[in-house]
Amino acid sequence: MGKTLIFPCGVPAARTYAEAARQRGEATIAASSLAYDESAARFDSWIFLPSVYDKDFPGRLNAVIAEHGIDRIFAPVSAAHWGISKLIADGVVAVPLIGEMPLRQHAREHAELIEQAEERLASIRTISEGRSGLGVIEVAAVLRKAMGFFGESDEAKIAAMLAIFADAPRGDIVEIGVLTGRSTCVLEMMAHRYRIGPVLAIDPWAYAESVQQESPSELQAMVDVWEARVPFETFLVELLPIAREGAFNYLPMTSRAGHGIWSAKGEVSSPEFGTTRYGRDIAILHIDGNHDHAAVKDDVDLWLPHMGSGGWLILDDYFWLHGTGPRRVGDAILETRAADISRAFVCGRALFVQFGPKHVP
Ligand SMILES: C[S@@+](CC[C@H](N)C(=O)[O-])C[C@H]1O[C@@H](n2cnc3c(N)ncnc32)[C@H](O)[C@@H]1O
Numbered sequence: 001m002g003k004t005l006i007f008p009c010g011v012p013a014a015r016t017y018a019e020a021a022r023q024r025g026e027a028t029i030a031a032s033s034l035a036y037d038e039s040a041a042r043f044d045s046w047i048f049l050p051s052v053y054d055k056d057f058p059g060r061l062n063a064v065i066a067e068h069g070i071d072r073i074f075a076p077v078s079a080a081h082w083g084i085s086k087l088i089a090d091g092v093v094a095v096p097l098i099g100e101m102p103l104r105q106h107a108r109e110h111a112e113l114i115e116q117a118e119e120r121l122a123s124i125r126t127i128s129e130g131r132s133g134l135g136v137i138e139v140a141a142v143l144r145k146a147m148g149f150f151g152e153s154d155e156a157k158i159a160a161m162l163a164i165f166a167d168a169p170r171g172d173i174v175e176i177g178v179l180t181g182r183s184t185c186v187l188e189m190m191a192h193r194y195r196i197g198p199v200l201a202i203d204p205w206a207y208a209e210s211v212q213q214e215s216p217s218e219l220q221a222m223v224d225v226w227e228a229r230v231p232f233e234t235f236l237v238e239l240l241p242i243a244r245e246g247a248f249n250y251l252p253m254t255s256r257a258g259h260g261i262w263s264a265k266g267e268v269s270s271p272e273f274g275t276t277r278y279g280r281d282i283a284i285l286h287i288d289g290n291h292d293h294a295a296v297k298d299d300v301d302l303w304l305p306h307m308g309s310g311g312w313l314i315l316d317d318y319f320w321l322h323g324t325g326p327r328r329v330g331d332a333i334l335e336t337r338a339a340d341i342s343r344a345f346v347c348g349r350a351l352f353v354q355f356g357p358k359h360v361p
């Protein structure tokens with residue numbers, strides 16, 4: 001595989017490259033233009049190279065290439081990438097430069113994000129029957145935020161979530177099953193955008209209270225790879241910068257226990273988000289907790305009676321590879337509540353149901 005020179009090595013992309021190279025058995029040598037570089041210890045070996053602006057740089061670079069048998073250069077800083085690519089173009093340096101110049105990489109990723117946001121906006125307009133006033137930059141902002149960290153809801157479901165806000169009444173937004181907060185971020189950003197009402201996120205963030213008996217045992221065992229505090233802390237990290245003061249909160253408990261507090265007091269406090277008052281009429285209910293049939297049914301039986309006129313239910317994993325709990329509960333709602341349902345569709349594997357009178361344009 002030969003050897004790769006990583007220069008300069010003080011940025012996160014250098015460490016990511018070195019780690020991936022280590023895993024595939026590719027030798028690397030890191031370099032930077034600092035007399036003392038605190039990032040040096042993170043690499044297998046490190047050497048000093050002058051700055052690309054230094055007149056000695058081409059000579060020193062070629063000496064390093066010869067001495068260490070370098071086959072390619074990875075330059076994760078734009079100025080270094082630019083300088084070395086010119087030396088290669090001028091025939092001064094003979095080994096290839098790999099990877100994209102960071103400025104170009106950012107421009108490409110931005111173009112991809114906007115293209116994806118435009119595609120999603122088209123489906124948002126279709127689902128909302130033209131009523132969504134969101135623009136492409138707003139959709140891009142939500143996608144970038146929500147898809148930028150670990151989570152489970154996909155872009156198709158997020159787009160449908162964005163669409164239904166165009167039609168949602170005022171009221172509480174309740175989410176059962178938060179994990180790291182990907183869908184919670186979307187609900188909070190849209191609640192703010194459309195001034196719908198306060199958001200309440202409920203999750204026990206504890207394995208003992210959330211075992212899915214009906215899922216394959218492999219799926220149950222998989223969660224053990226991380227400690228339960230990891231998704232909870234990720235949720236705080238992601239929501240703290242965007243949560244509205246006094247209009248966002250969470251309950252670290254099961255849906256049933258959370259329902260007891262919300263319905264009795266209508267007030268929730270936490271050290272991170274302070275105190276939030278809830279009106280106890282639900283505008284949007286996202287059920288994405290324990291997917292066992294009995295648990296989904298319990299969530300629906302507890303929370304759906306609080307749904308306000310025109311409110312939306314999002315029942316996640318209506319189409320699900322690992323079990324039929326959400327599907328059976330969803331089908332029962334579609335059948336028994338048919339007379340109260342104004343719209344229903346499936347998107348991104350989730351069932352979206354609006355209760356109450358049909359929208360009259
Ligand atoms: C599929 S994940 C949620 C994914 C999240 N909504 C997203 O979009 O990324 C399911 C979550 O439900 C939680 N959960 C399990 N049982 C629950 C219960 N009884 N009440 C509330 N949440 C529960 C689990 O702790 C887990 O974090």
